[in-house]
Amino acid sequence: MINPSPTTAPTPTPAPAHHFRIQLSSTRRGARLARLLVEQQLEDWGLPRTAPVTRALVAITAEFAANAVTHGRTPGRDFEVRLSLTASQVRVEVSDTRTDRLPPLPDGANPAASPPPDTATGGRGLLLVEAFATRWGCEQRSKFVKTVWAEVCL
Template sequence: MTSPMTRQAAVTVRVFTQRFSSTPRGARLARRLALHQFDRWSIPYGSEASDAAALLVAELAANAVTHGRVPGRDFELTLSYTPGLRLRIDVSDTRGERRPVSVAPGPLDEGGRGLLLVEVLATRWEVLDRVPVGKTVRAEIDLASCAEFADAGVRLPPD
Protein backbone atom coordinates (compact mmCIF):
# COMPACT_ATOMS: atom_id res chain seq x y z
CA MET A 1 0.00 0.00 0.00
CA THR A 2 1.37 3.41 -0.98
CA SER A 3 1.03 6.24 1.47
CA PRO A 4 -0.22 9.62 0.19
CA MET A 5 3.17 11.14 1.05
CA THR A 6 5.10 8.89 -1.37
CA ARG A 7 2.59 8.93 -4.21
CA GLN A 8 3.39 11.31 -7.08
CA ALA A 9 1.01 12.58 -9.70
CA ALA A 10 1.67 11.51 -13.27
CA VAL A 11 2.97 14.39 -15.35
CA THR A 12 2.86 14.44 -19.13
CA VAL A 13 5.75 16.28 -20.75
CA ARG A 14 5.34 17.17 -24.40
CA VAL A 15 8.45 17.59 -26.54
CA PHE A 16 9.10 19.10 -29.96
CA THR A 17 12.56 18.92 -31.61
CA GLN A 18 13.63 20.27 -34.99
CA ARG A 19 16.91 21.18 -36.70
CA PHE A 20 17.22 24.38 -38.71
CA SER A 21 19.83 25.81 -41.05
CA SER A 22 22.24 28.17 -39.30
CA THR A 23 20.96 31.15 -41.25
CA PRO A 24 18.71 34.12 -40.45
CA ARG A 25 15.96 32.31 -42.37
CA GLY A 26 16.43 29.24 -40.13
CA ALA A 27 16.13 31.42 -37.02
CA ARG A 28 12.89 32.99 -38.30
CA LEU A 29 11.47 29.57 -39.15
CA ALA A 30 12.34 28.30 -35.65
CA ARG A 31 10.35 31.15 -34.09
CA ARG A 32 7.35 30.57 -36.39
CA LEU A 33 7.25 26.83 -35.79
CA ALA A 34 7.63 27.38 -32.04
CA LEU A 35 4.61 29.72 -32.04
CA HIS A 36 2.61 27.10 -33.93
CA GLN A 37 3.68 24.40 -31.46
CA PHE A 38 2.79 26.56 -28.44
CA ASP A 39 -0.69 27.08 -29.88
CA ARG A 40 -1.07 23.31 -30.40
CA TRP A 41 -0.15 22.90 -26.73
CA SER A 42 -2.93 25.32 -25.68
CA ILE A 43 -0.61 28.29 -25.17
CA PRO A 44 -2.57 30.58 -27.49
CA TYR A 45 -1.13 33.09 -29.94
CA GLY A 46 -0.89 36.53 -28.36
CA SER A 47 -0.91 35.27 -24.78
CA GLU A 48 1.74 36.48 -22.35
CA ALA A 49 3.36 33.04 -22.23
CA SER A 50 3.36 32.62 -26.02
CA ASP A 51 4.81 36.08 -26.65
CA ALA A 52 7.55 35.65 -24.03
CA ALA A 53 8.46 32.18 -25.27
CA ALA A 54 8.51 33.30 -28.93
CA LEU A 55 10.87 36.14 -28.06
CA LEU A 56 13.13 33.72 -26.17
CA VAL A 57 13.21 31.36 -29.17
CA ALA A 58 13.95 34.29 -31.49
CA GLU A 59 16.85 35.59 -29.38
CA LEU A 60 18.41 32.19 -28.71
CA ALA A 61 18.08 31.13 -32.36
CA ALA A 62 19.56 34.42 -33.55
CA ASN A 63 22.49 33.95 -31.18
CA ALA A 64 23.03 30.38 -32.42
CA VAL A 65 23.07 31.62 -36.01
CA THR A 66 25.25 34.66 -35.30
CA HIS A 67 27.71 33.38 -32.70
CA GLY A 68 27.44 29.58 -32.81
CA ARG A 69 27.44 28.99 -36.53
CA VAL A 70 29.75 26.43 -38.09
CA PRO A 71 29.43 26.26 -41.90
CA GLY A 72 27.43 23.21 -42.93
CA ARG A 73 26.08 22.57 -39.42
CA ASP A 74 22.52 23.18 -38.29
CA PHE A 75 21.27 24.39 -34.93
CA GLU A 76 18.62 22.49 -33.00
CA LEU A 77 15.53 23.72 -31.18
CA THR A 78 13.88 21.57 -28.51
CA LEU A 79 10.71 22.68 -26.74
CA SER A 80 9.48 20.85 -23.64
CA TYR A 81 6.09 21.60 -22.15
CA THR A 82 4.73 20.44 -18.81
CA PRO A 83 1.08 21.61 -18.99
CA GLY A 84 0.28 24.40 -16.57
CA LEU A 85 3.73 24.27 -15.01
CA ARG A 86 6.76 24.88 -17.21
CA LEU A 87 7.96 25.60 -20.72
CA ARG A 88 11.59 24.85 -21.56
CA ILE A 89 13.40 26.14 -24.64
CA ASP A 90 16.73 24.57 -25.63
CA VAL A 91 18.75 25.92 -28.55
CA SER A 92 21.88 23.91 -29.40
CA ASP A 93 24.75 24.74 -31.72
CA THR A 94 28.17 23.22 -32.44
CA ARG A 95 30.36 26.05 -31.08
CA GLY A 96 30.97 24.88 -27.51
CA GLU A 97 33.97 27.16 -27.08
CA ARG A 98 31.85 30.29 -27.62
CA ARG A 99 29.83 30.78 -24.44
CA PRO A 100 27.23 33.53 -24.21
CA VAL A 101 28.11 36.36 -21.85
CA SER A 102 25.55 38.86 -20.67
CA VAL A 103 27.17 42.30 -20.75
CA ALA A 104 25.30 45.58 -20.76
CA PRO A 105 25.84 47.20 -24.17
CA GLY A 106 26.63 50.87 -24.59
CA PRO A 107 23.76 53.22 -25.44
CA LEU A 108 24.87 53.51 -29.07
CA ASP A 109 25.69 49.82 -29.63
CA GLU A 110 23.54 48.23 -32.32
CA GLY A 111 23.45 44.78 -30.71
CA GLY A 112 24.17 42.97 -27.49
CA ARG A 113 20.76 43.14 -25.87
CA GLY A 114 19.55 39.62 -26.63
CA LEU A 115 20.75 37.98 -23.42
CA LEU A 116 19.40 40.90 -21.39
CA LEU A 117 15.98 40.05 -22.83
CA VAL A 118 16.52 36.39 -22.00
CA GLU A 119 17.38 37.31 -18.39
CA VAL A 120 14.19 39.38 -18.08
CA LEU A 121 11.78 36.97 -19.79
CA ALA A 122 13.03 33.60 -18.54
CA THR A 123 12.42 32.37 -15.03
CA ARG A 124 15.90 30.85 -15.29
CA TRP A 125 18.46 30.19 -18.00
CA GLU A 126 21.77 28.38 -18.29
CA VAL A 127 24.38 27.11 -20.73
CA LEU A 128 25.01 23.36 -20.89
CA ASP A 129 27.73 21.35 -22.60
CA ARG A 130 26.43 19.27 -25.49
CA VAL A 131 27.90 15.85 -26.22
CA PRO A 132 29.78 15.13 -28.44
CA VAL A 133 30.30 18.78 -29.44
CA GLY A 134 28.75 22.17 -28.84
CA LYS A 135 26.54 23.80 -26.27
CA THR A 136 22.87 24.18 -25.40
CA VAL A 137 21.40 27.41 -24.10
CA ARG A 138 18.33 26.57 -22.01
CA ALA A 139 15.66 29.03 -20.92
CA GLU A 140 12.64 28.13 -18.80
CA ILE A 141 9.37 29.89 -18.10
CA ASP A 142 7.35 28.93 -15.04
CA LEU A 143 3.85 29.24 -16.44
CA ALA A 144 2.27 29.91 -13.04
CA SER A 145 4.11 33.25 -13.06
CA CYS A 146 2.33 34.28 -16.29
CA ALA A 147 -0.81 36.29 -15.62
CA GLU A 148 -3.31 34.19 -17.58
CA PHE A 149 -2.18 30.97 -15.90
CA ALA A 150 -2.04 32.54 -12.42
CA ASP A 151 -5.53 34.01 -12.89
CA ALA A 152 -6.82 30.55 -13.78
CA GLY A 153 -5.63 29.24 -10.42
CA VAL A 154 -2.68 27.23 -11.76
CA ARG A 155 0.13 27.17 -9.21
CA LEU A 156 3.52 25.50 -9.10
CA PRO A 157 3.79 22.78 -6.47
CA PRO A 158 6.10 23.57 -3.53
CA ASP A 159 9.70 22.37 -3.87
Protein backbone atom coordinates in the same frame (compact mmCIF):
# COMPACT_ATOMS: atom_id res chain seq x y z
CA MET B 1 -9.68 -16.79 -1.64
CA ILE B 2 -10.53 -14.27 -4.33
CA ASN B 3 -9.43 -10.70 -3.70
CA PRO B 4 -12.27 -8.24 -4.00
CA SER B 5 -11.89 -5.43 -6.50
CA PRO B 6 -10.38 -2.27 -5.04
CA THR B 7 -12.84 0.24 -3.68
CA THR B 8 -10.62 3.23 -4.29
CA ALA B 9 -9.79 4.67 -7.68
CA PRO B 10 -6.19 4.39 -8.83
CA THR B 11 -4.01 7.42 -8.25
CA PRO B 12 -4.11 9.62 -11.35
CA THR B 13 -0.80 10.06 -13.08
CA PRO B 14 0.36 13.53 -14.02
CA ALA B 15 -0.27 14.63 -17.57
CA PRO B 16 2.60 13.61 -19.83
CA ALA B 17 5.00 16.28 -20.93
CA HIS B 18 4.81 17.39 -24.53
CA HIS B 19 7.98 17.51 -26.60
CA PHE B 20 8.92 19.14 -29.89
CA ARG B 21 12.27 18.95 -31.69
CA ILE B 22 13.46 20.29 -35.03
CA GLN B 23 16.76 20.72 -36.80
CA LEU B 24 17.16 23.86 -38.92
CA SER B 25 19.79 25.32 -41.22
CA SER B 26 22.20 27.78 -39.62
CA THR B 27 20.87 30.69 -41.65
CA ARG B 28 18.73 33.75 -40.99
CA ARG B 29 15.83 31.84 -42.55
CA GLY B 30 16.43 28.95 -40.12
CA ALA B 31 16.38 31.37 -37.17
CA ARG B 32 13.11 32.88 -38.39
CA LEU B 33 11.58 29.42 -38.83
CA ALA B 34 12.61 28.49 -35.29
CA ARG B 35 10.66 31.42 -33.89
CA LEU B 36 7.58 30.71 -36.04
CA LEU B 37 7.57 26.96 -35.35
CA VAL B 38 7.86 27.45 -31.58
CA GLU B 39 4.97 29.90 -31.69
CA GLN B 40 2.85 27.43 -33.69
CA GLN B 41 3.76 24.48 -31.46
CA LEU B 42 2.81 26.37 -28.32
CA GLU B 43 -0.53 27.25 -29.89
CA ASP B 44 -1.04 23.59 -30.84
CA TRP B 45 -0.45 22.71 -27.18
CA GLY B 46 -3.17 25.19 -26.11
CA LEU B 47 -1.09 28.28 -25.31
CA PRO B 48 -2.50 31.19 -27.34
CA ARG B 49 -0.12 33.35 -29.36
CA THR B 50 -1.13 36.37 -27.28
CA ALA B 51 -0.44 34.69 -23.92
CA PRO B 52 2.46 36.26 -21.99
CA VAL B 53 4.23 32.90 -21.69
CA THR B 54 4.05 32.39 -25.46
CA ARG B 55 5.33 35.88 -26.19
CA ALA B 56 8.20 35.36 -23.75
CA LEU B 57 9.17 32.00 -25.24
CA VAL B 58 8.99 33.29 -28.81
CA ALA B 59 11.28 36.22 -27.89
CA ILE B 60 13.71 33.88 -26.12
CA THR B 61 13.69 31.47 -29.07
CA ALA B 62 14.33 34.33 -31.48
CA GLU B 63 17.36 35.45 -29.46
CA PHE B 64 18.82 31.96 -29.01
CA ALA B 65 18.29 31.08 -32.67
CA ALA B 66 19.78 34.37 -33.88
CA ASN B 67 22.81 33.77 -31.66
CA ALA B 68 23.12 30.19 -32.95
CA VAL B 69 23.29 31.32 -36.57
CA THR B 70 25.42 34.40 -35.86
CA HIS B 71 27.87 33.24 -33.19
CA GLY B 72 27.43 29.46 -33.10
CA ARG B 73 27.47 28.70 -36.79
CA THR B 74 29.80 26.08 -38.19
CA PRO B 75 29.63 25.86 -42.01
CA GLY B 76 27.58 22.87 -43.10
CA ARG B 77 26.15 22.20 -39.60
CA ASP B 78 22.56 22.81 -38.51
CA PHE B 79 21.22 23.99 -35.17
CA GLU B 80 18.51 22.29 -33.16
CA VAL B 81 15.50 23.62 -31.25
CA ARG B 82 13.77 21.62 -28.53
CA LEU B 83 10.63 22.60 -26.68
CA SER B 84 9.04 20.78 -23.75
CA LEU B 85 5.87 21.50 -21.82
CA THR B 86 5.05 20.21 -18.35
CA ALA B 87 2.22 21.13 -16.02
CA SER B 88 4.27 23.96 -14.50
CA GLN B 89 6.68 25.28 -17.13
CA VAL B 90 7.89 25.40 -20.70
CA ARG B 91 11.56 24.87 -21.57
CA VAL B 92 13.18 25.91 -24.84
CA GLU B 93 16.65 24.72 -25.85
CA VAL B 94 18.78 25.73 -28.82
CA SER B 95 21.88 23.68 -29.61
CA ASP B 96 24.72 24.57 -31.96
CA THR B 97 28.20 23.25 -32.73
CA ARG B 98 30.37 26.07 -31.37
CA THR B 99 31.28 24.93 -27.87
CA ASP B 100 34.09 27.49 -27.80
CA ARG B 101 31.60 30.40 -27.85
CA LEU B 102 29.60 30.51 -24.63
CA PRO B 103 27.15 33.26 -23.69
CA PRO B 104 27.74 35.35 -20.57
CA LEU B 105 25.66 33.59 -17.93
CA PRO B 106 23.87 35.17 -14.97
CA ASP B 107 25.09 32.55 -12.46
CA GLY B 108 28.70 33.69 -12.32
CA ALA B 109 30.10 30.93 -14.56
CA ASN B 110 30.89 33.71 -17.02
CA PRO B 111 30.70 37.44 -16.36
CA ALA B 112 27.08 38.57 -16.27
CA ALA B 113 25.72 40.24 -19.35
CA SER B 114 26.04 43.99 -19.08
CA PRO B 115 24.08 46.53 -21.08
CA PRO B 116 25.82 47.76 -24.22
CA PRO B 117 26.45 51.46 -24.79
CA ASP B 118 23.33 53.45 -25.71
CA THR B 119 24.64 53.93 -29.25
CA ALA B 120 25.14 50.19 -29.88
CA THR B 121 22.76 48.54 -32.35
CA GLY B 122 22.99 45.08 -30.74
CA GLY B 123 23.97 43.27 -27.58
CA ARG B 124 20.69 43.45 -25.66
CA GLY B 125 19.26 40.04 -26.48
CA LEU B 126 20.49 38.13 -23.45
CA LEU B 127 19.22 40.94 -21.23
CA LEU B 128 15.77 40.22 -22.68
CA VAL B 129 16.23 36.51 -22.02
CA GLU B 130 17.12 37.28 -18.42
CA ALA B 131 14.00 39.45 -18.09
CA PHE B 132 11.61 36.89 -19.61
CA ALA B 133 12.99 33.58 -18.31
CA THR B 134 12.42 32.11 -14.88
CA ARG B 135 15.83 30.43 -15.26
CA TRP B 136 18.28 30.07 -18.09
CA GLY B 137 21.74 28.75 -18.74
CA CYS B 138 24.13 26.96 -21.05
CA GLU B 139 25.62 23.50 -20.99
CA GLN B 140 28.02 21.54 -23.12
CA ARG B 141 26.16 18.41 -24.25
CA SER B 142 29.16 16.81 -25.91
CA LYS B 143 32.58 17.75 -27.18
CA PHE B 144 30.91 19.30 -30.22
CA VAL B 145 27.51 20.57 -29.02
CA LYS B 146 26.48 23.35 -26.66
CA THR B 147 22.91 24.00 -25.62
CA VAL B 148 21.48 27.29 -24.39
CA TRP B 149 18.20 26.81 -22.53
CA ALA B 150 15.53 28.83 -20.76
CA GLU B 151 12.51 27.94 -18.66
CA VAL B 152 9.36 30.00 -18.25
CA CYS B 153 6.76 29.17 -15.61
CA LEU B 154 3.14 28.86 -16.69
